[in-house]
Amino acid sequence: MIIDENINTDLRKIEDQFKSAISVDCVIFGYDEDYVDLQALTLDCNMSPYEGQFSLVGDLVQPNENLDEAAQRILLERAGFNDVFLEQVKTFGSIDRHPKGRVISVAYSALVKLSEFKIASENPHHPSWQPFNHLTEGNMAFDHFEILQASIQYLRKHILTLPVEYMLPNKFTLSQLQSLYEAILNEPLDKRNFRKKILKLDIIKETKEYQKNVAHRPAKLYQLKRNRKKDAKEAIS
């Protein structure tokens, strides 16, 4: 018994020594033509002192997985999302950012289509989409609001080189695309200038189809030109 206690004490010492851990936090932005507002994926935090607040989708990195792999796994395990194009944004390492000890967190971010990433209602982590503008320093756990801010800033800065069209249906109108840009940038854009710029980027092509059953002149539908996801990956490296 005494021996066991000694062992435990020693173990605890070691644990203290190594009480720093690495985690990944994923900032997933969601959008859908019908929603208007940009959404962000959150979990319900049940860790003291943050009970009832929102947290990002995060977990510890395992010893046998790369950071990028960890991000994919965590997103699958906690939110049920597969095959998402994640990018590293920044690393957060303040001493006291986590109440349980030293946790250094690498932030990743991605863009998804709400209609394709429905949340399973029985998920024990209670993931949910929250309107981006409703998330505040006050209702987010840990330093996750700061991470959210860094991610939206990254997204806004790189909006022209990120595959944001993946947040839209396969075929979409230019107005839908413009609404998406406006949701991300949180500012109105000029229609004519927007069209000129997008068409010059040479990433989408028009189809021969038009909207149907709309109470106004039907809009032409557009499609992606190539594999923009792959392009984006290559462009970033």
Place this chain on the structure above:
Amino acid sequence: MIIDENINTDLRKIEDQFKSAISVDCVIFGYDEDYVDLQALTLDCNMSPYEGQFSLVGDLVQPNENLDEAAQRILLERAGFNDVFLEQVKTFGSIDRHPKGRVISVAYSALVKLSEFKIASENPHHPSWQPFNHLTEGNMAFDHFEILQASIQYLRKHILTLPVEYMLPNKFTLSQLQSLYEAILNEPLDKRNFRKKILKLDIIKETKEYQKNVAHRPAKLYQLKRNRKKDAKEAIS
């Protein structure tokens, strides 16, 4: 004895579990008007299997220090450099990037003036300035060449918003500044266009002094306008 061995075995198990660590690697770029070439700060690596290769200035992050603080401390301890403006670049976390176990490394980068950051010859870590272009995948330890590449890419991309003038003497000529830009970008620039662009940036001001004792028309000397270091810090956030 048996007991002790058991304890050690248990400790080792725990150590294995927690054998992931966090480090910071600093990529310090150095320049001096007389050198022409951009330099990078390296240490002599003596860890197998990288003996004789160059490494970046890095070390483990302590449990009680923030990442930014760790970068400052490590740079001071290993290279003797104080008060350097460091910026986080990217985090590297491949499973097998370090032979001794799982080490996740946060890369930081900074710009310094060679003449102000002389290396103490008795330094046990053997820091040295290496011409940037001489560093290769082949002569750098770990994944440090990859980190170096990410850092120079970051520097080139942000050259207009980073306080690169801090790599020059207090008073400098526009030609000296142009040479610095050319060293960083590794490409020649047009003299007239360069001057127009820099002067429009409104970050330097002319003095009433001129070069002396040069065998050609003496150049006007310029100075920084404000605290560009502070400006840069605010601009990044």
Place this chain on the structure above:
DNA sequence: TCAAAAGTGTTCCTCATACACCCATGC
């Protein structure tokens, strides 16, 4: 015929680029 969104062109300004010659000094 009305409401609602689609679609379209021009002007102005700023900025990037390309490019060549005279100027002041030390030797």
Place this chain on the structure above:
DNA sequence: GCATGGGTGTATGAGGAACACTTTTGA
């Protein structure tokens, strides 16, 4: 007087910003 780098202006084209009216459809 000559070698050396300092210093300057202009023309052209691309891209961003501002701005208003006509078209097509369903109801």
